[in-house]
Amino acid sequence: MNTEEAGARTREAAEAAILDHQDKDDAAAAYEAEAGEPAVLSGAAKRKLESRRKLMAAARKLFVERGYHETRPQDISREAGVGHGTFYLHFEDKLDCFLAFTEEAADELHVFVETHHAVAGSLDEGIRELLTAIFEYSDENPGVLAAALTDVSVISTGDTGKKMPVDRWADVWAQLMDRWKETGEAFAELDTKLAGYLIVGAIKQGGAYGHRRRIERPDMIEGMARLFVRALKK
Amino acid sequence: MNTEEAGARTREAAEAAILDHQDKDDAAAAYEAEAGEPAVLSGAAKRKLESRRKLMAAARKLFVERGYHETRPQDISREAGVGHGTFYLHFEDKLDCFLAFTEEAADELHVFVETHHAVAGSLDEGIRELLTAIFEYSDENPGVLAAALTDVSVISTGDTGKKMPVDRWADVWAQLMDRWKETGEAFAELDTKLAGYLIVGAIKQGGAYGHRRRIERPDMIEGMARLFVRALKK
Amino acid sequence: MNTEEAGARTREAAEAAILDHQDKDDAAAAYEAEAGEPAVLSGAAKRKLESRRKLMAAARKLFVERGYHETRPQDISREAGVGHGTFYLHFEDKLDCFLAFTEEAADELHVFVETHHAVAGSLDEGIRELLTAIFEYSDENPGVLAAALTDVSVISTGDTGKKMPVDRWADVWAQLMDRWKETGEAFAELDTKLAGYLIVGAIKQGGAYGHRRRIERPDMIEGMARLFVRALKK
Amino acid sequence: MNTEEAGARTREAAEAAILDHQDKDDAAAAYEAEAGEPAVLSGAAKRKLESRRKLMAAARKLFVERGYHETRPQDISREAGVGHGTFYLHFEDKLDCFLAFTEEAADELHVFVETHHAVAGSLDEGIRELLTAIFEYSDENPGVLAAALTDVSVISTGDTGKKMPVDRWADVWAQLMDRWKETGEAFAELDTKLAGYLIVGAIKQGGAYGHRRRIERPDMIEGMARLFVRALKK
DNA sequence: CATGAATGAGACTTCATTCAT
DNA sequence: GATGAATGAAGTCTCATTCAT
Numbered sequence: 001m002n003t004e005e006a007g008a009r010t011r012e013a014a015e016a017a018i019l020d021h022q023d024k025d026d027a028a029a030a031y032e033a034e035a036g037e038p039a040v041l042s043g044a045a046k047r048k049l050e051s052r053r054k055l056m057a058a059a060r061k062l063f064v065e066r067g068y069h070e071t072r073p074q075d076i077s078r079e080a081g082v083g084h085g086t087f088y089l090h091f092e093d094k095l096d097c098f099l100a101f102t103e104e105a106a107d108e109l110h111v112f113v114e115t116h117h118a119v120a121g122s123l124d125e126g127i128r129e130l131l132t133a134i135f136e137y138s139d140e141n142p143g144v145l146a147a148a149l150t151d152v153s154v155i156s157t158g159d160t161g162k163k164m165p166v167d168r169w170a171d172v173w174a175q176l177m178d179r180w181k182e183t184g185e186a187f188a189e190l191d192t193k194l195a196g197y198l199i200v201g202a203i204k205q206g207g208a209y210g211h212r213r214r215i216e217r218p219d220m221i222e223g224m225a226r227l228f229v230r231a232l233k234k
Numbered sequence: 235m236n237t238e239e240a241g242a243r244t245r246e247a248a249e250a251a252i253l254d255h256q257d258k259d260d261a262a263a264a265y266e267a268e269a270g271e272p273a274v275l276s277g278a279a280k281r282k283l284e285s286r287r288k289l290m291a292a293a294r295k296l297f298v299e300r301g302y303h304e305t306r307p308q309d310i311s312r313e314a315g316v317g318h319g320t321f322y323l324h325f326e327d328k329l330d331c332f333l334a335f336t337e338e339a340a341d342e343l344h345v346f347v348e349t350h351h352a353v354a355g356s357l358d359e360g361i362r363e364l365l366t367a368i369f370e371y372s373d374e375n376p377g378v379l380a381a382a383l384t385d386v387s388v389i390s391t392g393d394t395g396k397k398m399p400v401d402r403w404a405d406v407w408a409q410l411m412d413r414w415k416e417t418g419e420a421f422a423e424l425d426t427k428l429a430g431y432l433i434v435g436a437i438k439q440g441g442a443y444g445h446r447r448r449i450e451r452p453d454m455i456e457g458m459a460r461l462f463v464r465a466l467k468k
Numbered sequence: 469m470n471t472e473e474a475g476a477r478t479r480e481a482a483e484a485a486i487l488d489h490q491d492k493d494d495a496a497a498a499y500e501a502e503a504g505e506p507a508v509l510s511g512a513a514k515r516k517l518e519s520r521r522k523l524m525a526a527a528r529k530l531f532v533e534r535g536y537h538e539t540r541p542q543d544i545s546r547e548a549g550v551g552h553g554t555f556y557l558h559f560e561d562k563l564d565c566f567l568a569f570t571e572e573a574a575d576e577l578h579v580f581v582e583t584h585h586a587v588a589g590s591l592d593e594g595i596r597e598l599l600t601a602i603f604e605y606s607d608e609n610p611g612v613l614a615a616a617l618t619d620v621s622v623i624s625t626g627d628t629g630k631k632m633p634v635d636r637w638a639d640v641w642a643q644l645m646d647r648w649k650e651t652g653e654a655f656a657e658l659d660t661k662l663a664g665y666l667i668v669g670a671i672k673q674g675g676a677y678g679h680r681r682r683i684e685r686p687d688m689i690e691g692m693a694r695l696f697v698r699a700l701k702k
Numbered sequence: 703m704n705t706e707e708a709g710a711r712t713r714e715a716a717e718a719a720i721l722d723h724q725d726k727d728d729a730a731a732a733y734e735a736e737a738g739e740p741a742v743l744s745g746a747a748k749r750k751l752e753s754r755r756k757l758m759a760a761a762r763k764l765f766v767e768r769g770y771h772e773t774r775p776q777d778i779s780r781e782a783g784v785g786h787g788t789f790y791l792h793f794e795d796k797l798d799c800f801l802a803f804t805e806e807a808a809d810e811l812h813v814f815v816e817t818h819h820a821v822a823g824s825l826d827e828g829i830r831e832l833l834t835a836i837f838e839y840s841d842e843n844p845g846v847l848a849a850a851l852t853d854v855s856v857i858s859t860g861d862t863g864k865k866m867p868v869d870r871w872a873d874v875w876a877q878l879m880d881r882w883k884e885t886g887e888a889f890a891e892l893d894t895k896l897a898g899y900l901i902v903g904a905i906k907q908g909g910a911y912g913h914r915r916r917i918e919r920p921d922m923i924e925g926m927a928r929l930f931v932r933a934l935k936k
Numbered sequence: 937c938a939t940g941a942a943t944g945a946g947a948c949t950t951c952a953t954t955c956a957t
Numbered sequence: 958g959a960t961g962a963a964t965g966a967a968g969t970c971t972c973a974t975t976c977a978t
Binding site: 306307308318319321322327328 | 950952
């Protein structure tokens with residue numbers, strides 16, 4: 001499998017995930033995926049997808065603007081222009097909705113990163129490209145990453161058992177670093193798993209700082225890239 | 235200002251802050267501060283201090299165990315063994331109590347770090363010492379740092395206008411790095427402010443990861459230290 | 469009117485009632501009734517009857533297993549394998565469906581009792597036969613009587629104006645006792661109406677008790693029969 | 703222990719139960735019980751008892767008038783003239799409140815029966831006295847018995863683990879019959895446990911019937927008594 | 937006739953805060 | 958200063974029913 005294909009497939013999955021709800025009762029989506037093209041949806045299925053799209057958009061808007069605890073299911077419903085009950089037709093509960101938002105954002109960023117060919121190339125370039133992609137996404141979707149990276153443990157004590165965006169993102173970095181270790185660009189003793197988390201943590205906190213202090217994007221990228229490159233390069 | 239002085243002042247403030255609450259109506263504390271020594275407290279003031287101590291301990295226990303949103307003022311009062319209303323004699327509201335906990339933890343860590351002479355020494359040693367101090371504190375106070383570093387924006391949308399532990403901690407690192415820049419140990423272009431936040435973010439996220447994966451403390455310290463040193467050293 | 473005729477008419481009604489719904493728009497049933505025999509049903513009518521049969525079976529299952537308030541129309545539809553909306557094609561509302569279940573059960577028991585020739589014979593034998601029939605029905609249809617005898621006033625405050633199973637059953641007993649009074653087997657001052665209700669109440673409560681305590685069926689029958697016979701016999 | 707004492711203690715318990723909530727956090731009540739006399743209650747405790755009294759009265763009124771499902775906690779609170787939250791200060795949930803009502807009624811009836819010396823005497827007299835007491839209570843507290851005897855299984859599927867009024871009442875009858883068996887007044891093979899439930903079921907159903915048909919109280923008592931005496935007497 | 941997405945009133949419950957004692 | 962009963966706005970979620978397809 002080459003990167004192109006991976007990108008394509010991933011994009012597909014991401015787009016599907018935006019509309020779909022996990023692997024639940026969405027026969028139409030399954031059909032679509034199999035057939036490889038939009039296909040004809042029954043009226044009911046179309047309506048349902050439309051509702052979900054509206055709810056997801058509303059949820060994203062409000063979670064970003066107000067945060068998890070300040071957003072009520074009923075606000076999301078109203079913003080989406082659907083009835084209160086419809087919310088619970090699409091999400092098990094509020095947390096489920098938040099996690100769906102979170103996954104959507106992660107998928108989008110994934111697509112974004114891949115389409116920006118950030119993953120290819122040398123350590124120096126790769127890091128800069130990746131940071132650039134991330135900050136570009138952040139520019140186009142202000143606040144989304146910060147909201148999606150919210151620590152769920154602050155929201156719910158019980159483990160959700162889901163892979164959170166933080167983990168996905170840490171993985172992406174870890175894989176990249178594994179490649180750089182193979183090519184001999186990164187130093188040999190590097191613990192890529194741990195480093196993945198450190199980098200994500202750094203970006204998250206640094207991003208918040210930069211946002212608050214209104215630091216220019218290029219400066220942020222340069223400041224971070226310099227440190228990351230130094231830390232990792234052989 | 236030399237380190238000694240800074241340390242002394244800071245330690246004093248930290249110790250005071252543990253019992254006191256900022257610049258509120260704490261006659262006893264004010265008196266103590268003016269007099270320059272513990273002094274004899276009136277019965278009522280002693281009782282009040284005792285109540286506050288119990289409340290703070292209870293709050294810490296519950297915020298750590300359950301998190302902010304799962305902890306009710308009533309729970310704190312009961313855990314402290316005081317009446318529900320007493321809570322509001324000592325804190326303006328729940329958030330105020332959380333911030334007090336947060337500051338207490340930050341103060342403690344500060345004291346801990348300073349008493350462990352982590353701040354003195356070369357970049358290599360300094361980083362390792364500091365990380366060691368942090369993880370030792372974390373061992374002695376499990377969960378406290380994670381809880382105290384909770385992003386307040388997840389808790390309340392409105393800005394609290396307070397300097398959060400994250401900021402204090404980032405400052406500590408920044409000051410250290412400034413020194414290393416002066417001594418020529420750190421590379422010249424280093425943006426110490428930004429780097430402070432990146433490091434705190436990395437530690438926070440890395441700490442959570444290590445906790446989840448039950449990574450041994452020395453491995454965590456070594457893994458982090460290696461990266462930080464590489465990133466910063468000239 | 470002799471027993472034979474009564475039995476025949478009743479059986480007919482019972483069988484009809486299982487499929488039909490009161491005096492609603494059931495063209496097929498009307499046709500059937502007029503023609504006096506099953507006749508050929510149109511495709512649509514056949515489908516409708518099939519839907520109703522499935523809904524009734526599902527309703528019985530769920531009302532018995534979970535009770536009225538824990539059973540939602542949606543559950544019944546899903547269990548029946550029909551669309552949610554179909555439910556309201558066959559029943560005015562949830563209560564209507566419950567009453568249909570209730571009547572079906574009463575009809576079945578009636579048929580059961582009559583086909584077991586429980587009504588013929590002496591007071592002693594009659595009571596034992598009747599109780600035997602009831603408990604046999606209960607064995608074959610566990611929980612159905614308990615569910616069908618549910619006091620509707622617990623379900624809906626407003627009077628439904630319908631003759632509930634309790635009333636029908638009390639009537640059956642009253643008629644029997646009237647016969648025994650005529651034949652001089654029962655004591656003369658017996659208020660058969662009241663006694664009918666007392667007996668039904670006793671059986672209902674006794675049945676629940678026996679079920680909970682897992683009392684053997686013969687013991688239940690003997691225990692009840694002894695008391696009823698003593699109470700009624702001249 | 704003689705009947706007098708039992709009566710006295712029971713009455714005390716009943717009165718206490720009306721105000722108290724199980725054996726929960728009501729220190730004042732405990733104190734009162736130990737001291738053997740009303741004692742001085744702290745202001746707070748007095749307020750709390752007053753609230754509970756009002757809530758219990760309101761709950762009884764509404765459960766009787768509208769039934770369980772048509773009565774909302776908030777209706778009870780409003781009727782009682784207290785805030786919504788106060789309800790949950792006194793009852794775990796709506797079911798808990800209903801069960802408290804149910805117990806209160808059972809206790810009252812118990813007291814009523816005992817103070818009417820219904821338990822003493824021969825089988826003939828005893829049955830008539832007991833029925834008289836029951837119907838007098840029912841006259842003074844219209845609808846309360848019917849409501850309190852509501853089958854909880856209709857309300858909640860899960861077992862509450864509590865002894866319901868039905869059971870208590872069946873017990874009372876069973877004990878009486880045990881005595882009559884000892885004195886040789888009741889027939890020897892009598893299964894008093896089962897008979898207790900049969901009688902309660904009969905009274906419950908018969909009472910409902912008599913209420914609906916507006917049968918005069920003496921006629922009800924006579925009709926029932928006749929059957930019960932015949933059923934039980936040697 | 938059948939479907940199932942949509943609805944929204946309303947149910948139950950919680951909890952941060954107040955205030956009379 | 959301390960108490961803890963009281964509060965009621967607000968929150969999450971349910972479910973009987975409708976209606977467009």
